[in-house]
Amino acid sequence: MKxxxxxxxxHYKIFFSITGIFLIIGIASMIMRPFNLGIDYxxxxxxxxxxxxxxxxxxxxxxLKDHDLGNAIIQLESADAAVEQAEGVLIRTQVINDExxxxxxxxxxxxxxxxxxxxxxNVGATVGGELIQQAVLAILISWVLMIIYITVRFQFKFAxxxxxxxxxxxxxxxxxxSLLHLEIDSTFVAALLTxxxxxxxxxxVIFDRIREALKTHKRKESTTEMVDYCIWATMTRxxxxxxxxxxxxxxxxxxxxxxxxxxxxxxxxxxxxxxYTSVCLAGPMWQFLTGKKAGE
Amino acid sequence: xxxxxxxxxxxIGGFCMYAxxxxxxxxxxxxxxxxxxVVLQAVDTPEFKVxxxxxxxxxxxxxxxxxxxxxxxxxxQRQGKDRIIVELPGVKDPEKAIKMLGRTALLEFKDPNxxxxxxxxxxxxxxxxxxxxxxxxxxxxxxxxGGKKFGNVTARNxxxxxxxxxxxxxxxxxxxxxxxxxxxxxxxxxxNMEEAEHLAILLRxxxxxxxxxxLENRTVGPTLGQDSxxxxxxxxxxxxxxxxxxxxxxxxxxxxxxxxALLLYVILLLLAMKYLNATLTLPxxxxxxxxxxxxxxxxxxxxERFKEEAxxxxxxxxxxxxxxxxxxxxxxxxxxxxxxxxxxLFYLGTGPVRGFAVTLALGVMLSMFSxxxxxxFLLKFLIYSNFTQNLGWYGVSVPKTEEVVK
Numbered sequence: 001m002k003x004x005x006x007x008x009x010x011h012y013k014i015f016f017s018i019t020g021i022f023l024i025i026g027i028a029s030m031i032m033r034p035f036n037l038g039i040d041y042x043x044x045x046x047x048x049x050x051x052x053x054x055x056x057x058x059x060x061x062x063x064l065k066d067h068d069l070g071n072a073i074i075q076l077e078s079a080d081a082a083v084e085q086a087e088g089v090l091i092r093t094q095v096i097n098d099e100x101x102x103x104x105x106x107x108x109x110x111x112x113x114x115x116x117x118x119x120x121x122n123v124g125a126t127v128g129g130e131l132i133q134q135a136v137l138a139i140l141i142s143w144v145l146m147i148i149y150i151t152v153r154f155q156f157k158f159a160x161x162x163x164x165x166x167x168x169x170x171x172x173x174x175x176x177x178s179l180l181h182l183e184i185d186s187t188f189v190a191a192l193l194t195x196x197x198x199x200x201x202x203x204x205v206i207f208d209r210i211r212e213a214l215k216t217h218k219r220k221e222s223t224t225e226m227v228d229y230c231i232w233a234t235m236t237r238x239x240x241x242x243x244x245x246x247x248x249x250x251x252x253x254x255x256x257x258x259x260x261x262x263x264x265x266x267x268x269x270x271x272x273x274x275x276y277t278s279v280c281l282a283g284p285m286w287q288f289l290t291g292k293k294a295g296e
Numbered sequence: 297x298x299x300x301x302x303x304x305x306x307x308i309g310g311f312c313m314y315a316x317x318x319x320x321x322x323x324x325x326x327x328x329x330x331x332x333x334v335v336l337q338a339v340d341t342p343e344f345k346v347x348x349x350x351x352x353x354x355x356x357x358x359x360x361x362x363x364x365x366x367x368x369x370x371x372x373q374r375q376g377k378d379r380i381i382v383e384l385p386g387v388k389d390p391e392k393a394i395k396m397l398g399r400t401a402l403l404e405f406k407d408p409n410x411x412x413x414x415x416x417x418x419x420x421x422x423x424x425x426x427x428x429x430x431x432x433x434x435x436x437x438x439x440x441x442g443g444k445k446f447g448n449v450t451a452r453n454x455x456x457x458x459x460x461x462x463x464x465x466x467x468x469x470x471x472x473x474x475x476x477x478x479x480x481x482x483x484x485x486x487x488n489m490e491e492a493e494h495l496a497i498l499l500r501x502x503x504x505x506x507x508x509x510x511l512e513n514r515t516v517g518p519t520l521g522q523d524s525x526x527x528x529x530x531x532x533x534x535x536x537x538x539x540x541x542x543x544x545x546x547x548x549x550x551x552x553x554x555x556x557a558l559l560l561y562v563i564l565l566l567l568a569m570k571y572l573n574a575t576l577t578l579p580x581x582x583x584x585x586x587x588x589x590x591x592x593x594x595x596x597x598x599x600e601r602f603k604e605e606a607x608x609x610x611x612x613x614x615x616x617x618x619x620x621x622x623x624x625x626x627x628x629x630x631x632x633x634x635x636x637x638x639x640x641l642f643y644l645g646t647g648p649v650r651g652f653a654v655t656l657a658l659g660v661m662l663s664m665f666s667x668x669x670x671x672x673f674l675l676k677f678l679i680y681s682n683f684t685q686n687l688g689w690y691g692v693s694v695p696k697t698e699e700v701v702k
Contacts, residue, residue, distance in 0.1 A: 048520075098398075098510035102391060117390060120515040124337075138644040145636045153629055187579050190641060190649045194586065194656065197637030201590075204630040205597070233604075240546065240596045244539045245589030251535035252582050257527035259327070259520075260578055267586070 008231050008280055009224045009287055009294050015280040019168055026175025035178055038185035041132050043095040043125035047105065048077075048118040054085040055112050063107050067100060069093045088118070095125045135189040139170065142196050150204070154211055161286040162203045165277035169199045173270040182262055191266035198245070199274025203282040206234050210286065223292045227283045235279070242275045300677040304556045311559040318566045323369070324385075325577035325651055328525045330518035331385040334394055337511040338378040346378050350505040355380055360501035361396060379511065390515045392494065398508050399463060401498040405449065406459040413449045415503075418442030422499035424492035427484070432492040434483040434499065443479030451475035462498075528581040535585045536562075539592055547599055553674045554595040554667075561591055561666040568658050577651035587659025593630070594667030598623040612679050620672055627664060634660050 008015070039046055057074045064072050077088030096104075101122050108115060143163055150159035170192055177184055209230035217226055249271060253264035284294070326333055338346040338354065355374050362370045362382065371383035387393045403416035421437040438446055449458065450472050459469045460483055468485045486492035516524075540558070543551035565584065569576060602619030610618065638657035645653055 050519075098394065098513055101513075102395060105391060116519060117515055117517040118520040119517065120390070120513065122510070122513040124511045126511075134644045138640050141644070142637050142640040145640065146633055149633060149636060186645075186649055187652075190579055190645065190652045193637045193641045194583075194652075197634035197656075198590070200633040200637075201593070201630040204633055205626055208626045208629055234600075237593075237596050237600045240542075240600075241590070241593040244542055244592040244596075245586065247538040247542065248535040248585045248589035251531045251538065252528075252585055255527055255531040255534055256582065257524050259524055260528070260582055263579060263582060267582075 007224065007228045009227050009284045012284040012288075012294055015284070019277075019281065022175065023168070023171055026171060026178065029175060029178045033178070033181075036181045036183045037128075038183045039092070039121060039123050039128070040186040041128040041184065043123050043128040045091075045093045045096050045101050045123075046119065046121040047091040047093075047101075048088070048120070049091075049105075049108070049115040050077075050088050050118055051108075051113055051115040052087070053113050054087050055089060056085040059112055060089055060091065060108075063111055064091070064093070064104065066107065067096075067104050069096070069104065096122070098122050131186060135186075138189060139192060139196065142193060143167070146196075146200055150207075154207055157289040158207050158211075158286055161282050161289055162200055162207065164285055165203050165274075165282045166196055166200055168277050168281070169195055169270055169273045172273040173266055176269045177262075177266065182265065185262070187260075187263045188266055191263050191270065194267060195270025195274060198271055199278060202238060202242070202274055202278030205237060206231055206278060206283055207286070209234050210283070222296055223287055223290070224295050227287050231279060231283050238275065238279060242271070245271060298681070300674055300681065303674065303677070304552075307556050307560045307563075311563055315562060315566070318563065318570065319576075322566060322569045322576045323573060324525075325575045325580070326383060326385060326514070326521075327516050327578045328521050328528075328576065328581075329385055330516050330521035331383065332387050332390040332393060333512075333514040334382045334384075334397060334510060335375070335512040336380040336382065336398060336508040338380070338506045339509050341507050344506055346506050348377075351378055351380070353505050354508060357502050357504055358382060358397060361497060364497040364501065365393060380508070386518065394510065394513060396494055396498060398510055399498055400504045400507065401501070402463055402503040403499055404461045405446075406461055407449065407453060408456045408458075410459075414442065414445050416499060417502075418445060419499060422496040424486075424489060424496040426489060427482075431484060432486040432489045434486065434492050434496045436481045436483065436499070438479045438481070440479070443477070446479070446481065447475055447477040450477075462495075467495075524578050528578060528585075532581060532585050536588055539588055543592060543595070547595075549678065550595075550599050550602070550671075550675060553671055553678065554592065554599070556674060557595070557666045557670040558588060558591055560670055561663055562588070564662045564666065565655075565658055568662065569655070572654075572658075574654050574658070575651050576655070579649065579652035580655040583652045583655035584659060587656060587663060590634075591659070591663030591667065594623075594627045594664055595671055597626055598667065598671065616675060616679055620668070624668060627668065631660050631664050 057076060060074050061070060061072070064070055064074075072091055072093040075090040076083060076086035077090055078086040101120075105120075143166065146166070147159045147163055150162055173192060173195055176182075177188070210227060213226050213230055246268070249264055249267045252260060253268055256264055287294075336354075336358075338351050340346050344350070351374060355372060358380060359372045362372055362384065365384065365387065367384055367386060369385060371381065373381045375381050382397060384390070384393055401416070403419070404412045405414040407413050418438055419436055419442065420439045423435050423437075425433060425435050427433045453472050454474060455472065457469050457471050460467045460481075468483050470484075483495070486495060536558075540555045543554050543558075545551070547554065562584075565587070568574075598619050600619075601623045602615050605615035605618045606612065608615075635657055638653045638660065641653035642650055642657070
């Protein structure tokens with residue numbers, strides 16, 4: 001049997017189950033423990049400093065205690081986890097006002113010596129709340145606009161199938177961040193929307209084929225055959241495009257540096273999921289929406 | 297063949313010469329060049345409620361303060377009703393700069409009874425200077441009226457102390473030796489010249505009409521910025537190289553054509569960013585790298601259609617024309633949906649996220665352009681030159697006869 005005879009529609013149970021299991025695990029994880037929201041959303045302060053001479057966690061904490069920030073998270077920046085002192089220190093605190101942060105930093109300078117600022121972020125709690133609303137709104141709006149566009153250019157049923165595929169991609173990406181407890185910052189939303197824009201791309205290419213095939217669709221050919229044919233006819237394109245895009249994302253992930261690491265990871269997960277949902281789910285879903293069972 | 301070679305070489309040469317200088321001339325975000333982003337929030341105080349005029353005047357005063365720092369392209373922007381965004385690219389001492397932005401800088405002269413006799417509005421100018429014994433100080437020049445007031449105040453208080461107070465904090469408290477009528481005074485007690493200069497800037501730019509609180513502050517040090525830049529450029533090179541090799545291996549001649557079109561696409565993207573005055577951010581660079589991966593998509597769609605048509609027995613020319621016209625619809629539909637996502641991101645995003653949306657959207661549009669027009673022309677030149685009829689050069693595996701019949 002040639003591989004191109006493999007029917008995605010007939011094996012829908014396998015694909016739907018894989019997705020179902022993923023979603024159940026993901027949703028369970030989201031319910032069980034809160035997301036690791038970055039200070040963009042929660043508010044708080046982050047200080048990434050490089051001291052001219054190595055400091056210990058205890059020294060840093062002593063200074064923070066003077067400002068009632070003894071519960072701050074302090075990480076030494078070193079490849080070796082066992083190391084007791086390092087020049088690079090990453091400090092995260094709860095919401096504090098900027099004057100307090102300035103006071104903490106000048107006390108560092110007095111007690112622990114001079115430092116160079118790598119990164120300092122201080123975000124108030126209100127700003128964070130506004131951002132969460134905006135993020136959720138952005139994703140919902142993008143879905144609505146896409147449903148409208150696809151309905152106009154194709155049909156409503158194509159739109160529904162495409163959006164379900166998109167929702168799955170977003171859920172899977174969010175699930176991974178929940179499961180691995182990765183930090184979610186404002187670039188995460190950008191990554192999600194890119195996933196949305198990208199994954200729909202793959203689905204559209206397959207639906208475009210189905211739209212074309214519908215025009216020449218003959219009675220004796222079953223819908224299942226037609227859908228499978230369209231998925232396979234676009235397979236080379238799907239593989240190549242996903243391949244080159246993944247090259248690009250993997251390059252960002254591996255070499256782009258820490259600041260962009262989570263962003264690239266979200267793209268990596270979302271785009272892989274986009275590949276899967278476009279090829280394995282979108283076509284069969286459209287067929288079931290038109291009322292045709294697998295094999296018909 | 298000649299036309300194809302000339303145009304391709306011109307594009308490759310142009311890319312090698314201009315890509316780097318061009319990308320350096322695009323405005324860079326704070327995350328790449330280092331700098332400070334501050335959001336100030338005007339807050340009501342018992343004495344003063346925030347109003348539109350006060351926020352506007354505050355913006356002006358902050359502008360004056362920032363301009364004195366001598367940075368290239370700082371941004372001072374009012375956001376909404378009561379917020380001011382300040383961006384200070386490449387600022388050397390972010391902590392001092394932030395402190396200076398939010399200071400009310402209300403200068404008061406107080407007589408021995410703690411009564412305010414003069415304020416900063418009586419000042420004409422303030423300058424830092426190095427006095428005797430290397431003592432940094434700020435020399436004040438009063439307005440005409442201020443000079444008279446100061447003359448009167450000092451005349452009345454000879455032998456007593458006059459306090460100069462900034463935001464409730466005593467700067468200096470000298471004993472008046474004699475009446476000072478020349479319209480000049482000095483504030484001593486600055487620890488060094490830099491401190492004296494900052495004080496002078498605050499006094500010159502005037503006091504803020506409302507209290508401003510720092511709502512948000514994001515600072516990226518120059519070292520981290522440089523590091524991010526280098527790493528992302530490296531990621532760019534690796535990503536692009538991988539995509540290029542891939543296209544060459546899988547599509548041979550059309551692959552080469554697509555690669556040339558991609559080079560032109562990168563140049564166009566940088567030019568567009570430069571002339572639209574877009575800001576290149578770290579996520580933005582990721583957007584560019586990603587858009588190259590995606591730019592390939594349009595080419596792949598065209599080439600796959602082309603191969604299908606060629607396999608079905610059409611001539612190279614006919615196959616190419618059919619391939620293009622059928623792929624264009626698909627390309628439009630699939631890219632417009634991506635543009636919708638970009639538009640949403642742009643309207644609802646902030647800062648670096650917005651930069652990312654702009655880059656990605658420009659990328660999608662220009663990649664469509666480069667695939668639909670540039671690739672087409674180049675491929676046309678090549679095919680019309682009758683360079684080869686061997687389908688293998690075009691990545692088309694010629695099917696055996698029985699498969700065609702089936």
